[in-house]
Amino acid sequence: MNCWTRALNSALYAIERGYAVFPLGLNKTPAIRSPHEKGHSCRGQCGQPGHGVHDATTDAAYARQLFDLAPRAAGYGIACGGKFIGLDLDRKNGVDGCTTLHQLADKHGFDIPRTTTICTQSGGFHLWLSVPDGVTVSNSAGRLGPGIDIRGTGGYLVGPGSVGKSGDYRLHPQRGDVGVQPVPEQLLKLMLPAPASRPARRYEPTGDKSEAALNGLVRVVLGAAEGTRNDRLYWAAAKAWAHVDDGHMAPHEVERALVDAAVARGLAEAEALRTIASARRSTAGAA
């Protein structure tokens, strides 16, 4: 099986398990070229593919389309954020992220969870972890110490079954498919900014009627059952955009409130943005 086919099949398998994916090239960067000039701020709202992690999808048919646009794809990325994050432990150039993690575990008194672990092409590891509902872990490099990067909101992990320039990415052979374990509380604390500097990302409405309306729509998204989240989000976004068109809501407030609600409900931020943008286009077409 060539690496394109293997990457696609692995990506589709990841989708079956609820992950949002997009194609990567051999050098681990997005395989679909951006449709924009350098310096753009589009995160996929234009509706075209080519926005890296913002292309990530949980829809198998759309994933196939993305791979068809990327004949040189050799792997796939899994979008992080929401409940799913990862620790990227590098072991090269004299730095060992595993050592750093063990030191942190000793110092702060937590056990390193036996969780889904991916062996990387360069001898490092990715530990897949889950975070509690409503907690946002940012993507960052070196926050925990040398050799450890946090893959959170806006970041991605190279998925197992991908091929890179110096080897492939695979499930840890001894550990196997143990399932994603929760991040230990003490470790989670180290991943988050100090509490004082971290006000909860939450919609603080200022209007009265529009405030109540937007809060209602946010509740629809927050209350969506698994499997209906995207449909509910689309519905809520279409209603909200209609209010924007009537001049009753500010577009950036609508987008922020609905994205926050969708992420809190476990959707990938990229997917939420795309659904909201797609609802925008449908209402714009109707107007």
Ligand SMILES: [Zn+2]
């Ligand atoms: Zn765009």
